[in-house]
Amino acid sequence: MKALRLAVACAVGGLALAATMTTPTRAQQPAPAAGNAPTMDAIRARGTLICGVTTGLAGFAQPDSQGVWRGFDVDYCRAVAVALFNDANRVRYVPTTAQARFTALQSGEVDMLARNTTWTLSRDTSLGFDFTGINFYDGQGFMVKASTGVRTARELEGATICVQPGTTTEQNLTDWARANRIRFTPVVIERLEEVVQAYVAGRCDAYTTDVSGLAATRSAQPNPREHTILPDVISKEPLGPLVRHGDQRFADLLRWIHFGLLGAEELGITSANVQQRMTDANPEVQRMLGRSGDLGRMLGVDNAWMANIIRTVGNYGEIFARNLEPIGIQRGPNALWTQGGLQYSPPFR
Numbered sequence: 001m002k003a004l005r006l007a008v009a010c011a012v013g014g015l016a017l018a019a020t021m022t023t024p025t026r027a028q029q030p031a032p033a034a035g036n037a038p039t040m041d042a043i044r045a046r047g048t049l050i051c052g053v054t055t056g057l058a059g060f061a062q063p064d065s066q067g068v069w070r071g072f073d074v075d076y077c078r079a080v081a082v083a084l085f086n087d088a089n090r091v092r093y094v095p096t097t098a099q100a101r102f103t104a105l106q107s108g109e110v111d112m113l114a115r116n117t118t119w120t121l122s123r124d125t126s127l128g129f130d131f132t133g134i135n136f137y138d139g140q141g142f143m144v145k146a147s148t149g150v151r152t153a154r155e156l157e158g159a160t161i162c163v164q165p166g167t168t169t170e171q172n173l174t175d176w177a178r179a180n181r182i183r184f185t186p187v188v189i190e191r192l193e194e195v196v197q198a199y200v201a202g203r204c205d206a207y208t209t210d211v212s213g214l215a216a217t218r219s220a221q222p223n224p225r226e227h228t229i230l231p232d233v234i235s236k237e238p239l240g241p242l243v244r245h246g247d248q249r250f251a252d253l254l255r256w257i258h259f260g261l262l263g264a265e266e267l268g269i270t271s272a273n274v275q276q277r278m279t280d281a282n283p284e285v286q287r288m289l290g291r292s293g294d295l296g297r298m299l300g301v302d303n304a305w306m307a308n309i310i311r312t313v314g315n316y317g318e319i320f321a322r323n324l325e326p327i328g329i330q331r332g333p334n335a336l337w338t339q340g341g342l343q344y345s346p347p348f349r
């Protein structure tokens with residue numbers, strides 16, 4: 001069948017331009033997701049997603065008193081399991097230190113990382129990963145004991161600073177000190193609980209990591225008020241889930257799950273009202289919830305993928321409120337673009 005061409009006049013900057021709009025031929029009609037999807041196939045064959053998370057960080061990924069993993073990053077793993085199996089529990093969580101996380105993903109020990117990992121050029125290229133979005137805009141900060149009276153990072157001249165290896169944190173600290181001509185002694189400790197213990201025990205004057213990580217660690221202390229997060233933010237830390245190069249379909253799925261969570265919040269679709277919204281008149285709601293179109297199938301999953309995710313995990317705002325507000329993290333740059341933040345989803349069509 002030949003494509004039907006319609007001539008349309010578009011007025012651009014006062015100029016009338018002739019454009020051609022093409023209606024899809026059969027070959028251009030939506031088709032189920034094509035191409036190799038080795039990771040997705042392996043997950044389906046295994047029946048479980050293997051998600052690399054932290055070794056335990058309040059609000060982001062931590063087992064509760066029953067041993068059930070909970071948190072913002074965990075909810076992204078659960079959302080992927082819902083998209084693939086319509087079952088949020090089909091996830092095995094693999095705790096990884098900052099140092100070990102990339103080997104775990106490269107070697108195939110885990111299918112994905114949902115683990116406060118900063119998107120950088122070298123990780124995206126030479127380490128062989130695909131970052132699937134920025135689900136948390138963060139930056140690096142410092143925490144000190146309130147009793148030190150230190151108020152700004154510049155006052156850390158000559159200080160010992162606790163930091164985890166294999167992180168952007170370690171690199172930024174060096175850059176920041178060099179740029180500001182500040183001398184410091186790093187105390188580099190791989191395991192989170194040990195680096196925090198070292199800071200609490202006074203082996204270092206300050207602890208540095210992503211501000212979200214500082215807030216999480218501070219909230220877990222017996223008396224959080226004894227610790228001050230300094231106002232200085234010395235870097236950009238765009239955090240998000242990542243996968244191995246070579247499986248664009250799996251990357252697409254994660255990318256659109258994140259966008260779906262944002263889009264659902266923007267459209268006001270929540271875990272509480274998703275059932276009523278099934279018959280919503282708004283065509284974008286219809287497409288997102290799989291009532292019209294074929295968006296799920298294009299990603300290689302069921303058309304009800306987003307409806308199932310929202311019902312089980314909630315939208316982005318719900319995930320944020322459930323996990324991060326209790327530890328004192330505000331939306332800030334992670335508000336939706338409609339609320340003055342940076343979180344923005346491309347269209348569901």
Ligand SMILES: N[C@@H](CCC(=O)N[C@@H](CS)C(=O)NCC(=O)O)C(=O)O
Binds near residue numbers: 117
């Ligand atoms: N965003 C930084 C730092 C990530 C990071 O690993 N931060 C530490 C401190 S919040 C952490 O999550 N540790 C948890 C763990 O080692 O289990 C990066 O990607 O390099």
